[in-house]
Amino acid sequence: MIPGSFEYFAPTALDEALSLLQEHGDDAKVLAGGHSLIPTMKLRLAEPAVIIDIGQIGSLRGISESDDKLVIGALTTHHELESADLVQQRVPLLAQTASEIGDVQVRNKGTLGGSLAHADPAADWPAAILALDADLQIAGPDGQRTVKATNFFQGLYETDLGEDEILTAIHVSIPDADTKGTYLKMHQVASGFALTGVAVVLTKAGDTCQSVAVGITGVSDAPYRASGVESELTGAALTAGNIAAAAEKAVDGITALEDIHASQAYRQNLAKVYTRRAIEAAAS
Amino acid sequence: MATIAAPTRMMGAPIKRREDPRLIQGLSHYVDDIKLVGTLHCAFLRSDYAHAVINSIDTSAAKELPGVVTVITADDLGEVGGIPCGAEIPDLKVPDHPPLAVGRVRFVGEPVAAVVATEAYIARDALDLIEVDYEELPAITDLDKAVEADSPLIYDDFGDNIGFTMPLEAGDVDAALAEADHVVSQRFVNQRLIPNAMETRGVLAEYLPGEGTLTVWSSTQVPHILKTQLSLIVNVPEQKVRVIAPEVGGGFGSKLNVYPEEVVVSHLAIQLCKPVKWTEKRTENFTTTIHGRDQVNYVDVAVNNDGTITGIRARILADLGASYQLLTTLIPTLTNLMIVGCYKIPNVQIEMVGVLTNKMATDAYRGAGRPEATYIIERMVDLAASTVGMDPKDIRFKNFPQPAEFPLEIPTGIIYDSGNYQESFNKALDIVDYDALRNQQAQLRQEGRYLGIGISTYAEICGMGPSIAMPAGGWESSTVRVEPTGKITVLTGVSPHGQGQETTFAQMVADEFGVDIDDVIVVHGDTGRQPYGIGTFGSRATAVGGTAMVIAAGEVKEKMAKFAAHILEANPDDLVFADGNILVEGSPDQSVAFAEVALEAHVAKNLPPDTTPGLEATHFFEPSNFTYPFGAHIAVVEVDANTGEIEIQRYVCVDDVGNIINPLLVAGQVHGGIAQGLGQALYEGAVYDESGQLLTGSFMDYAVPKATQVPHFETDHTVTPSPVNPMGVKGVGEAGTIGSTPCMVNAVVDALSPFGVKDIEMPLTPNRVWQAIQDAKG
Numbered sequence A: 001m002i003p004g005s006f007e008y009f010a011p012t013a014l015d016e017a018l019s020l021l022q023e024h025g026d027d028a029k030v031l032a033g034g035h036s037l038i039p040t041m042k043l044r045l046a047e048p049a050v051i052i053d054i055g056q057i058g059s060l061r062g063i064s065e066s067d068d069k070l071v072i073g074a075l076t077t078h079h080e081l082e083s084a085d086l087v088q089q090r091v092p093l094l095a096q097t098a099s100e101i102g103d104v105q106v107r108n109k110g111t112l113g114g115s116l117a118h119a120d121p122a123a124d125w126p127a128a129i130l131a132l133d134a135d136l137q138i139a140g141p142d143g144q145r146t147v148k149a150t151n152f153f154q155g156l157y158e159t160d161l162g163e164d165e166i167l168t169a170i171h172v173s174i175p176d177a178d179t180k181g182t183y184l185k186m187h188q189v190a191s192g193f194a195l196t197g198v199a200v201v202l203t204k205a206g207d208t209c210q211s212v213a214v215g216i217t218g219v220s221d222a223p224y225r226a227s228g229v230e231s232e233l234t235g236a237a238l239t240a241g242n243i244a245a246a247a248e249k250a251v252d253g254i255t256a257l258e259d260i261h262a263s264q265a266y267r268q269n270l271a272k273v274y275t276r277r278a279i280e281a282a283a284s
Numbered sequence B: 001m002a003t004i005a006a007p008t009r010m011m012g013a014p015i016k017r018r019e020d021p022r023l024i025q026g027l028s029h030y031v032d033d034i035k036l037v038g039t040l041h042c043a044f045l046r047s048d049y050a051h052a053v054i055n056s057i058d059t060s061a062a063k064e065l066p067g068v069v070t071v072i073t074a075d076d077l078g079e080v081g082g083i084p085c086g087a088e089i090p091d092l093k094v095p096d097h098p099p100l101a102v103g104r105v106r107f108v109g110e111p112v113a114a115v116v117a118t119e120a121y122i123a124r125d126a127l128d129l130i131e132v133d134y135e136e137l138p139a140i141t142d143l144d145k146a147v148e149a150d151s152p153l154i155y156d157d158f159g160d161n162i163g164f165t166m167p168l169e170a171g172d173v174d175a176a177l178a179e180a181d182h183v184v185s186q187r188f189v190n191q192r193l194i195p196n197a198m199e200t201r202g203v204l205a206e207y208l209p210g211e212g213t214l215t216v217w218s219s220t221q222v223p224h225i226l227k228t229q230l231s232l233i234v235n236v237p238e239q240k241v242r243v244i245a246p247e248v249g250g251g252f253g254s255k256l257n258v259y260p261e262e263v264v265v266s267h268l269a270i271q272l273c274k275p276v277k278w279t280e281k282r283t284e285n286f287t288t289t290i291h292g293r294d295q296v297n298y299v300d301v302a303v304n305n306d307g308t309i310t311g312i313r314a315r316i317l318a319d320l321g322a323s324y325q326l327l328t329t330l331i332p333t334l335t336n337l338m339i340v341g342c343y344k345i346p347n348v349q350i351e352m353v354g355v356l357t358n359k360m361a362t363d364a365y366r367g368a369g370r371p372e373a374t375y376i377i378e379r380m381v382d383l384a385a386s387t388v389g390m391d392p393k394d395i396r397f398k399n400f401p402q403p404a405e406f407p408l409e410i411p412t413g414i415i416y417d418s419g420n421y422q423e424s425f426n427k428a429l430d431i432v433d434y435d436a437l438r439n440q441q442a443q444l445r446q447e448g449r450y451l452g453i454g455i456s457t458y459a460e461i462c463g464m465g466p467s468i469a470m471p472a473g474g475w476e477s478s479t480v481r482v483e484p485t486g487k488i489t490v491l492t493g494v495s496p497h498g499q500g501q502e503t504t505f506a507q508m509v510a511d512e513f514g515v516d517i518d519d520v521i522v523v524h525g526d527t528g529r530q531p532y533g534i535g536t537f538g539s540r541a542t543a544v545g546g547t548a549m550v551i552a553a554g555e556v557k558e559k560m561a562k563f564a565a566h567i568l569e570a571n572p573d574d575l576v577f578a579d580g581n582i583l584v585e586g587s588p589d590q591s592v593a594f595a596e597v598a599l600e601a602h603v604a605k606n607l608p609p610d611t612t613p614g615l616e617a618t619h620f621f622e623p624s625n626f627t628y629p630f631g632a633h634i635a636v637v638e639v640d641a642n643t644g645e646i647e648i649q650r651y652v653c654v655d656d657v658g659n660i661i662n663p664l665l666v667a668g669q670v671h672g673g674i675a676q677g678l679g680q681a682l683y684e685g686a687v688y689d690e691s692g693q694l695l696t697g698s699f700m701d702y703a704v705p706k707a708t709q710v711p712h713f714e715t716d717h718t719v720t721p722s723p724v725n726p727m728g729v730k731g732v733g734e735a736g737t738i739g740s741t742p743c744m745v746n747a748v749v750d751a752l753s754p755f756g757v758k759d760i761e762m763p764l765t766p767n768r769v770w771q772a773i774q775d776a777k778g
């Protein structure tokens, strides 16, 4: 478990990091919490010649509230999101999702930005970020841009992020009082990652579903919004029958993964069962 | 007087492990922590292919990397010998097993070349510069296919992929199967497991050219055997070889071996006259430290309507892997011996076939051959019960031997030392409240919920063992020495690596001499300090090594009693050893301090005639038989039929391991054993793909049970002392592993019986459980 040799930079300002990225191009990798990157380096699946550790850049840290939004710095750790009062009060779904990630050490080191940028198909955050319809703030040589979560994830370990860009913050709208979120996860027994993870954000009007967003991770090579489920349930009464019928659409149009941990048919079944249970929990 | 101590103060006391404070505080030294000045670092280039011809190896670029000292291949090994196969079997085909591959590689991870550099990082970098030209051959990975006539061959000159066959026959199975009311047949896969000791392997070797001595620090369970073997393999006379097993972070059988890395690192240290170190990476540990289990079983059982089981027939394919490690060929034979479990089954027929495949060698892993046997019989007994419509509890009582029948010779030729299977089983049934559970199960089924109750009653073979049955001898040694200040040094030939004998052995010696336990030290794992010994495995250390120690202590005590009697002008037979004194029984003012007698024994000014100075004795103990622990495990699970997830609600076990020296340590062994046993049932499994690549080569894909994935254990005991050793102990290292695997599977199958599910292949992942329900639904 010995990585290859590399040059190490620890810039203290975002601009500095961006220009280092420009300078070293393909050879460079950004290091955040290191809990995805370092394991791949130790196995020599990645051998970056240059490491740009963004951990010293203060502007990428912290959680604040502005204009009905939570603004979360990319370097915010899973543990900070799990335990911050502001998160627990305003968007408890985020805290709940964080608590399902890895173990204490992983949550203390791993970051929200790192997880999203890495785009592991079994990572937890993407489900919640999709269901919350978050905006991702990205800085690059040409300045800042914003991408919707639904446009960010593009495939297996693939995102909209350019090689010379840095994810700086995640903006999440604070849901109103009639809106509830839930994250339900089945852990892959060895790694603890999601065999299936379903995040639901549901707004009720009386006993009907005014709107619902369902983000699913672990099932396909990229996390996705289960739009079939959403359109089936929106405007419908929240009965057990309607919820179950909607959940049946959890993998419509999706090619489920198959590996030694779960067959395609089993993953499809899990997505449906966990979607149903997550909606039931959010609707209760 | 100086007979074996009856249980007194320390025996049976729940003392915390004396090893733990230093381990928890990081004050201890594992191989990798040992730093010698000028140490060079070794790394191994390993085969990426399961089966390939090596056309050429080019090490020139690696040799040029600054910091690289040497790069060697098999061509550079000179007179170095091969890896020994420790267990001969009639007609065994033994392939050559060179420490570095010669001409052909036969499993992924097989060492091909070794680099030595001034730093571990440089050694690792140099591996990428070695070029090997391979020509890939078809890989043999499937057991059933490997024995087919047209299978490709692993060793061309063997003619087939069969390393050995070992038949076992007692009674008349054909008649039993023909005459029985029912024949129950089932195929089982006892999947391959990866032991995963917390500390990976490691070797540090130092050769002093002036003295001609080789010292090897290795993370091993068998330092003495390793010393003898290394001396023969690397050609250093045995008196000049010393092997030290410092702190060893677990083994579970995986370090009961002689490995290529131990040989190559020793050879390099001799060649370079510099200390050379290799620390195994976790990825190497997955691919190239021995694996366990891996059998396919075809089993038929004859059962009558009243539940009597009259015969068992098994064809067993045991995956040996690509080459033999020390006990690769021995382990499957233990499955043969234990096939009838704790039942009286008169007719037995086994055809054991050892099969060579392009995978890492299998060898001893906690339980080693017995979990496989227990799995076969315990699953078959449940299937037989369901065939004749009996409760799985009743069929077990029906087939148990009676307590008065022990010692009991069973058809496979071994003699169970002592047992009372009814007592432990009844106790477990009481604790779990079996009848109430069955009622609850019936109720929940009405609600569409699937509760399952799983039973496993087992007997196993421990305390290994009489030398006649053990390749390297089955005895054990100990030296007990009372020092001039009255402190006691115990040297033992066993080599604990987590079992806690520094505590339990000290308890026994403290009792024997009536001294404080802190006055006793137990020293192990250094062939330069201890008398020759066999090592720690097969739940033998206490039953065999402990006995050697207690007998040696008794001899010292007898001598000390003579000295004390001389001082006190008393009869040695009237003396007792208590609270740091030696006193005349019944007249406590006639007493002398233990330490004073110890000093007198060494200054030797006032010793009785016809005695010699000093207080030291060594005993080599040869056991007359194995010991046979037994017990009953019961699990209660609920299965989520929508997802196949299993919730373990209760886990009750009543183990009978003979007399108990320290209940805390026994509980620890039982807990850890069950964790690994249910790991096999529910989580673990080494998966090779068709090309022989290990798909479960890291903890991301290979699921050892974590603390949150094991239930609360409700442990209890019955005590049936073993007649084989004076302490009446049996052994507890493997009981949990052996009892728990079939227990968990029986519970899940029981839960799903309303669907008609009869069997599910291990590990019972949620996916497999869900699939079994789908398949049963049709």
Ligand SMILES: Cc1cc2nc3c(=O)[nH]c(=O)nc-3n(C[C@H](O)[C@H](O)[C@H](O)COP(=O)(O)OP(=O)(O)OC[C@H]3O[C@@H](n4cnc5c(N)ncnc54)[C@H](O)[C@@H]3O)c2cc1C
Pocket: A029, A030, A031, A032, A033, A034, A035, A036, A037, A038, A039, A074, A075, A100, A101, A102, A103, A106, A109, A110, A111, A112, A113, A114, A115, A117, A118, A120, A122, A123, A124, A125, A161, A165, A166, A167, A168, A191, A192, A193, A194
């Ligand atoms: C044992 C273990 C268990 C785990 N279990 C889980 C689990 O259950 N669920 C789960 O979701 N995750 C799990 N993880 C992954 C963990 O959450 C990681 O921390 C996370 O995936 C990556 O975050 P990081 O900050 O560590 O990123 P790093 O490892 O530092 O970086 C990951 C990748 O993202 C890039 N990157 C990082 N930050 C940025 C940025 N701001 N802008 C642009 N690129 C960036 C890096 O260049 C790199 O390619 C586990 C990890 C481990 C080691």
